Amino acid sequence: MQSYTIGQAARLLGVSPDTARRWADAGRVATHRDEGGRRVIDGRDLAAFSIEVGQSGAVEDETPYTTARNAFPGIVTAVKLGDVAAQVEIQAGPHRLVSLLTREAVEELGLEVGMQATARVKSTNVHIDRT
Numbered sequence: 001m002q003s004y005t006i007g008q009a010a011r012l013l014g015v016s017p018d019t020a021r022r023w024a025d026a027g028r029v030a031t032h033r034d035e036g037g038r039r040v041i042d043g044r045d046l047a048a049f050s051i052e053v054g055q056s057g058a059v060e061d062e063t064p065y066t067t068a069r070n071a072f073p074g075i076v077t078a079v080k081l082g083d084v085a086a087q088v089e090i091q092a093g094p095h096r097l098v099s100l101l102t103r104e105a106v107e108e109l110g111l112e113v114g115m116q117a118t119a120r121v122k123s124t125n126v127h128i129d130r131t
Contacts, residue, residue: 014093043114
């Protein structure tokens, strides 16, 4: 399972590292120490927390995301696989993006809840890049 540092989590949540640290200190999201002694958050825990933050609108006014290039880096919060098609949800700061793509594409990218991904939007299509 992928883990994220406080700084990485902050970027994905669209908040400052200080805000993410305060949330961790308050117990809003679970952290543990990695081999290097850094505080990290498990990907699944961060995915669940990002949904909570996105729904509450508890993000800072200045987010590092821009639609100029139509790229939304975030964290995968849900993957629903069908026989042929799949649905992938990404929480990118305050933005929740849902993309329908082939099951084969999801499997080739190895997408799973808690991993970092970028949703790229072109017109009515959303393309998912594993980051």
